[in-house]
Amino acid sequence: MRWSQYFIPTLREDPADAEVVSHKLLLRAGLIRQLGSGIYSYMPMAQRIALRIMQILREEMNRIGGQEFYLPALHPAEVWKESGRWEAIGAEMFRLKDRKDADMCLGMTHEEIFTTIARNELRSYKQLPQVWYQIQVKFRDELRPKSGFMRLRTFIMKDAYTFDVDKAGLDKSFADQREAYKRIFSRCGIEYSIVEASSGSMGGSESNEFVAKTDAGEDLIASCANCDYAANLEKATSRLAPVKDLVGPEAPEEFPTPGVRTIEDLTTFPGGAKERDQIKTLAYVVDGQPALILLRGDHQLQEIKLLDASGATKSRPAYRAEIQQWLGASPGSLGAVGANDRQHPDGFLIAAADFAPNQVQLFLSGGAKRLRIIADDALKGRQNMTTGANKDDHHLRGVNIARDIEVNQWADLRGVDSGDSCPRCDEGTLEIFKAMEIGHIFKLGTKYSESMGATVLTVDGKPVPIVMGSYGIGVERIITAAIEQNHDADGIIWPKTIAPFDVVVTVTNMKDEKLRETGEKLYKDLMRAGLDALLDDRNERAGVKFKDADLIGIPYRVTIGKKVADGLVELFTRATKTSEDVKLTEIVSQVQKLALAGL
RNA sequence: CGGGGCGUGGCUCAGCCUGGUAGAGCGCUCGGUUCGGGACCGAGAGGUCGGAGGUUCGAAUCCUCUCGCCCCGACCA
Incomplete structure (x- = not known):
């Protein structure tokens, strides 16, 4: 091309709306222009870059036997109702009606559509495995689009789906995709990590997130400096030094603790306890039900883990007034000992959704008759611990968890800190860095094939639901990560594989x-x-x-x-x-x- | 949705508080001098001041409503 005729509208100054480097440079280099929030037009040079990335995506998908499709972006609501996601997904889905007033939506992902094809066309295990993919536009009405290409409302995704007859087949398909992804990101010149992540509402048993390290990223990743362990903070765990407790008394002993409100207060209070010898009791509303979350005094709750463990979709700390009704005490004196014996004839109070903390009259009576107690694994087997007595200005000591607290569920709930010991190797410690998600691969299992009735006959002639996987890469995310990782004060330094x-x-x-x-x-x-x-x-x-x-x-x-x-x-x-x-x-x-x- | 900020020529911004003929730099056009790290001189073009309503003799400026954009939070396959 001749620059004199080619459209490269570069800017001399940083655009006012851009904050992160990649956004500034995308605009300054004349690659994109904004149409609306989270909506951008590609200028010719950006299109060249995208095409080169797509070519790499195609080559690597084809290499592992992928077959390229092109599916509609406009979907009738029916298929989404079948999978249950028409209701499960909220405002993030762009919904519209056609002229006959039928519900439609713009595709935010394509599990449902590919599964529709699979259930109509795949009949026998002999046809499997299938590896299907497409490169296509997606629509997601993000609550807050941001940072240029970082979080968009309409973007290009390479999404792939695999169909296998059994779990072993899925393992192989998943491994193939994982290798393909490694090649793709390497070829695009991106420094990436593979991390364990929460599957969120995609469902499924296992997922790997591919992230690019950048300070502009939205995710926090814990990774081991010594081995290859890496996990999103919402999933990361660490190895704890074992704690040897002294044998405590026969039963918990209540003692007065005037003025003690926090874990820290109790460490300095005469007759108190060290942080790791305390039980932190958090009152939470989990999917509208009251729950007590127990952690070691020096540990922090990782809320995503709470959702994953409880299978809930929403949680929030309980309000002061709720706590008062549940336990008869204020935060700072809460404990789980005997909490399950508490009875409320009309149920536990749960604030209405639009409850404002100072409007007690908005309280509604919840249906729950008992508190659910979820405890962090780090408390297992602990004894002689100290916790609140559910009586203001009083605590209990000598608490033996197994003996004194009726734990309904044990789970890994604790967030990790930088410097914690690696859970996988003996020597490493964890460091935490910011990163952006550039790809995510999921073992879906049979979630969609079961809900939508996609089955094949096995060698025994029995119908089984197809075992699926789903794999996505955001093209704009690759562009963004490439710029974030490759630039200097003068501009972009494109990796030569994707340079325009x-x-x-x-x-x-x-x-x-x-x-x-x-x-x-x-x-x-x-x-x-x-x-x-x-x-x-x-x-x-x-x-x-x-x-x-x-x-x-x-x-x-x-x-x-x-x-x-x-x-x-x-x-x-x-x-x-x-x-x-x-x-x-x-x-x-x-x-x-x-x-x-x-x- | 909560909090904060911002909408003035293509871009970056000033003017608004304290109402009185709409400005600067860059970019653009023309002429001239320059010509290896965003040149200089001269002459120009270009703006319903996001939109609507109101107050006023008079509104970019004050008031009300509204639309849009950015940032933080909440949220997010």
Whole structure:
């Protein structure tokens, strides 16, 4: 392309709306323009980048036997009602009605549609496995779109789905996808980690999240410096040093603790206890039901883990007034000993959804007759501990969990801290970093095939639900991560595998006929050699051209300047900002060698 | 949805508090001088001040409503 005719609307200044680096650079480099919140138009150069990424996606999907489909983005509500997600998913789904007033939606993912095809067409185990994918637009009405390409309301996704006859087949399909994903992100020049993550509302037994390390990311990842353990903080755990408790008294002993409100207060209170010898009691409303969450005094609750463990979709700390009614005490004196004996003839009070903390009259009576007690695994087997007595300004000591507390469920609920011991290896400690999700692979199992009736006959002639997996990569996320990880003060430094052009030929002075002709010829020679070249033939001063070339981040720049008289041009490498003189006769093969190396 | 901020030429912003002929820099057009890291001089084009209503002799400025965008939180396959 000739820059003079190609549409690259670069900006000299940072756009006012952009905060994160990738967003600023996407706008400044003339790659995208905003249409609305979370909605962006691709300019021609961005489209070239996206096409190169999609090509990599296709190659790697095809390599593992993937077959490319193209499914509709507009869906009738029926299929979503069958899977149950028409109701389960809230406002995040764009919904609309057709002229006959029938419910429709814009596709936010395609499990339902692919499963529809599978159940109509797949009959026998002999047809399996199938690996199906597409590259297509998705719509999600995010509550808060943000940071340019980081969280969009309409974006391109490569989504793949696998169909197997059994669990072992799924394991193989999942492993294939995992390998393909590793190749994809490596080829795109992205530094990534594979982490354990919560599956959320996708359902399924196991998922791996692919994340790119960047401070602009929204996720926190704990990873071991010594081994390959890495997990999203909502799932991460760590190894605890075992605690040896002294044998306590026959029964808990109540003692007065005037003024003690916090775990910390109790550590300094005469006759108190160390943090790790206390039981932290949190009152929560979990899916509208009262619950007590027990943790070791020095541990913090990781709320996503609470949701995963309880199977709930929503939780919140209980309000003061709720707690007072449940336990007859204030926060700071709460405990689980005897809590399950508490009776409320009209049930426990649960605030209405629109409850405001200062409006006690909005309280409604909940149906629950008992408190659910969920305890963190770190409390297992502990004894001689201290906790609140459910009586203001009093605590209990000598609490033996197994003997004194009726725990309904044990679970890993505790969040990890940087410096904690790795749960997988012996020596490592965990460090926590920010990252953005760029891909996610799920073992779905039979969630969709069962709800939607997709079965095949086994070798025994028995119908079994197809075992599915689902795998997604966001194209814009790859673009964003690539920029976040590869830029400097002057602009983007594209990994050469996804750069919009391999090389830019910069003619320093278009009014100099010799330079102009040399540039024109070199441009054609590069194209003939199979390289994507951009010829900067604008009537601009050299400085402007250099700044723009740096900004848009083409990996190599050939500068045509005065040294042409000696048969020399300059080869500039964007990533290192170094340049060397190269003979005009050798420049094409030189660039070719560099641009194609390692591809 | 809660909190905060912002809508003025293509871009970045000033003007608003204290109402009185709409400004600057960059970009754009034309002429000239320049020509290897965002040149300089001169002359121009370009704005319903997000929208609607109100107050006023007079509104970018004050008031009300409304639309949109950004950030934090909540939320999120």
